[in-house]
Amino acid sequence: MELFLMTLVTGIMVGGIYALIALGWVVIYKCSGVLNLAMGELTLIGAYLTWWIYGSGIPFILCVFLTIIIGIILGIVTERIFLDRLIGQPLLSVIMVTVGLSFFFRGTAMFIWGPSTKTFHPAVFPQEPIHVGMLSITPVFFWSFLVVIALLIALVAFFKYTRWGLSMQATADDETAALSLGVSVRFVYAASWSIAFITAGIGGALLANINGLNITISHMGLIVLPAVIFGGLNSIPGAIVGGIVIGILENMTGTYLTQLVPGGIKTIVPFIFLVVFMMFKPYGLWGWERIERV
Amino acid sequence: MSRVWLPCGHYHETYAKDQGWWQTPVIKFKMLLLLGIVLLGVPLLLPGYWIGVCTMIGYTAMGALGVQLLIGYTELITLGHGAFIAVGAYTSTMLVLHFPWPQSLVDLGLAYPLSIVAAGFIAGIWCVIFGLPTARVKGFYFILTTIAAQFITVDLVLTQYVSKIGGRAQSIKIPSEAIKIGPWTMTGDVKPYLLMAVLLILMVMVTANLLRTKRGRAWMAIRDNDIAASTMGISVFYHKLLVFFVAGAMAGVAGAFWVSNTSAMSPEHFPWFLSLKLVGVILIGGFGSIHGAIFGAAFWVLVGEFLQMGVLPLAEYWPNVLMSFTFLKTAVFGLIICAFLNLEPHGLAYRWWQIKNYFNLWPFSY
Numbered sequence: 001m002e003l004f005l006m007t008l009v010t011g012i013m014v015g016g017i018y019a020l021i022a023l024g025w026v027v028i029y030k031c032s033g034v035l036n037l038a039m040g041e042l043t044l045i046g047a048y049l050t051w052w053i054y055g056s057g058i059p060f061i062l063c064v065f066l067t068i069i070i071g072i073i074l075g076i077v078t079e080r081i082f083l084d085r086l087i088g089q090p091l092l093s094v095i096m097v098t099v100g101l102s103f104f105f106r107g108t109a110m111f112i113w114g115p116s117t118k119t120f121h122p123a124v125f126p127q128e129p130i131h132v133g134m135l136s137i138t139p140v141f142f143w144s145f146l147v148v149i150a151l152l153i154a155l156v157a158f159f160k161y162t163r164w165g166l167s168m169q170a171t172a173d174d175e176t177a178a179l180s181l182g183v184s185v186r187f188v189y190a191a192s193w194s195i196a197f198i199t200a201g202i203g204g205a206l207l208a209n210i211n212g213l214n215i216t217i218s219h220m221g222l223i224v225l226p227a228v229i230f231g232g233l234n235s236i237p238g239a240i241v242g243g244i245v246i247g248i249l250e251n252m253t254g255t256y257l258t259q260l261v262p263g264g265i266k267t268i269v270p271f272i273f274l275v276v277f278m279m280f281k282p283y284g285l286w287g288w289e290r291i292e293r294v
Numbered sequence: 295m296s297r298v299w300l301p302c303g304h305y306h307e308t309y310a311k312d313q314g315w316w317q318t319p320v321i322k323f324k325m326l327l328l329l330g331i332v333l334l335g336v337p338l339l340l341p342g343y344w345i346g347v348c349t350m351i352g353y354t355a356m357g358a359l360g361v362q363l364l365i366g367y368t369e370l371i372t373l374g375h376g377a378f379i380a381v382g383a384y385t386s387t388m389l390v391l392h393f394p395w396p397q398s399l400v401d402l403g404l405a406y407p408l409s410i411v412a413a414g415f416i417a418g419i420w421c422v423i424f425g426l427p428t429a430r431v432k433g434f435y436f437i438l439t440t441i442a443a444q445f446i447t448v449d450l451v452l453t454q455y456v457s458k459i460g461g462r463a464q465s466i467k468i469p470s471e472a473i474k475i476g477p478w479t480m481t482g483d484v485k486p487y488l489l490m491a492v493l494l495i496l497m498v499m500v501t502a503n504l505l506r507t508k509r510g511r512a513w514m515a516i517r518d519n520d521i522a523a524s525t526m527g528i529s530v531f532y533h534k535l536l537v538f539f540v541a542g543a544m545a546g547v548a549g550a551f552w553v554s555n556t557s558a559m560s561p562e563h564f565p566w567f568l569s570l571k572l573v574g575v576i577l578i579g580g581f582g583s584i585h586g587a588i589f590g591a592a593f594w595v596l597v598g599e600f601l602q603m604g605v606l607p608l609a610e611y612w613p614n615v616l617m618s619f620t621f622l623k624t625a626v627f628g629l630i631i632c633a634f635l636n637l638e639p640h641g642l643a644y645r646w647w648q649i650k651n652y653f654n655l656w657p658f659s660y
Contacts, residue, residue: 035434093635099573279430282431
């Protein structure tokens with residue numbers, strides 16, 4: 001029972017990070033219709049940037065803040081150079097541009113920082129577990145979860161109450177109508193990429209603190225694909241729920257199934273689960289069903 | 295992209311001629327010349343290293359042909375085709391090494407050719423299994439199942455189970471004397487190259503012929519609009535499964551070919567990167583054209599080679615370059631893909647089509 005609860009809590013906390021990255025993914029999809037396969041690499045870049053800045057002795061919070069600023073700039077630049085001309089092109093072109101971007105980011109990050117595993121030194125979070133009732137939680141998970149919750153609330157508030165957030169919602173709803181009402185759609189696209197870079201960067205920095213920093217972080221970023229599909233492509237609550245469910249699923253498998261099946265099952269199970277799940281709900285939990293006509 | 299314009303003075307009088315392989319005698323002559331170059335010119339004239347490069351081009355093109363069928367002709371976007379190449383490669387390896395062949399077949403050198411056929415068949419079936427969700431799932435939701443195919447096949451089934459058959463090591467050593475076709479053992483540069491050339495030519499012929507049949511036209515109808523296709527009486531699901539089978543079988547044959555070109559089989563030969571690379575190849579080559587797949591493969595492999603040649607002199611001053619050359623290559627290819635999509639979205643095949651038309655219609659190109 002205690003093991004079960006521990007696994008559940010860890011799952012929810014890791015799932016929180018996935019939810020954050022998935023949110024960044026959904027924001028891009030909703031605003032500009034771009035299916036972003038480079039999310040794993042954005043996570044990678046964010047994680048490496050934070051580690052790199054942290055290496056020069058700046059406090060962690062400030063590092064994350066700097067990563068956010070660099071992320072915003074990178075997001076705008078990426079959107080302007082590579083994606084601006086592809087809006088409205090067929091699905092495949094837009095996907096392939098993000099695949100190209102993912103090659104580029106991965107290659108560049110590995111070329112600069114090398115393939116060996118890096119750790120944050122000195123450790124950012126204390127090592128002693130925190131005791132809550134009968135559970136003991138590793139501080140990394142605990143703090144990550146707090147950060148993620150705060151960010152999720154901030155992002156949702158951003159969409160609901162600020163002018164920029166509202167203009168992004170308007171664009172997601174109907175691009176032409178938003179244009180005619182004076183919303184700068186180009187700004188919205190750039191902003192959505194910036195948000196994706198921010199969420200991926202913070203998620204990457206937190207994941208790097210949990211597992212150490214190497215190329216596998218980009219696989220962690222890939223896990224968001226099952227998460228967003230589970231929730232439905234264009235649903236922000238779906239992304240959050242999906243992230244947490246995938247996190248729980250992954251950790252439950254890690255605890256209970258790894259003894260039965262040789263290693264590696266932990267990262268694959270979300271995909272197997274999703275393939276079966278989609279047979280029953282092809283549009284995820286809350287995705288819009290597309291009505292197609294000839 | 296429609297057909298090439300014929301030179302002045304050539305007209306087709308029957309539909310059969312319109313669909314014919316050789317549109318004019320000149321084209322027939324050019325194609326036979328190309329065949330001669332591929333089968334005789336390259337192995338006789340090029341040095342061994344470049345024959346190896348040509349073999350790589352052929353291997354990439356074989357994999358890309360299946361992807362071209364799926365993406366370019368039926369618009370089923372697949373990002374996991376490397377998995378089926380892996381299935382073919384492992385089927386062939388396992389059959390050659392562990393199947394109790396009758397001694398007479400082994401002596402005749404038929405074990406490996408038969409395993410190629412079996413590899414194609416099993417990879418095709420495996421591909422159909424992952425194609426089943428197309429009954430309900432579309433668009434990006436479907437892309438996820440192809441990604442899942444990659445991870446389930448390579449990272450779970452092959453790495454954790456199949457690789458452990460007959461030993462504890464990750465990679466399976468392939469003794470070169472086991473890979474035999476008739477009296478020839480697949481060693482050196484030339485023999486794998488010739489095998490590749492024969493297989494690639496066969497696959498191109500099969501693809502080109504399939505596209506001229508009812509099935510091929512049904513695939514293209516599904517690509518253009520699947521609902522319209524189903525209202526015209528095309529069974530969309532059946533044809534999608536059929537194209538999955540054909541594409542998977544091609545990947546399987548490509549994988550079985552890879553057995554003759556490597557000395558040890560390991561799941562690391564088939565990362566997700568390979569699947570993405572195949573899509574990149576047909577993107578550079580151009581969607582919906584068979585020679586696009588070959589152009590794209592040639593472009594991809596040759597750019598990699600030239601990049602390596604360009605980087606080598608730099609190594610003296612900056613040794614890090616060589617160590618992380620693969621990463622540099624990845625980054626450059628990422629940029630190339632983005633550039634192609636932005637600047638030349640129809641790919642190399644479109645450029646080739648324009649060049650051919652220019653010469654066919656010269657001097658009156660209006």
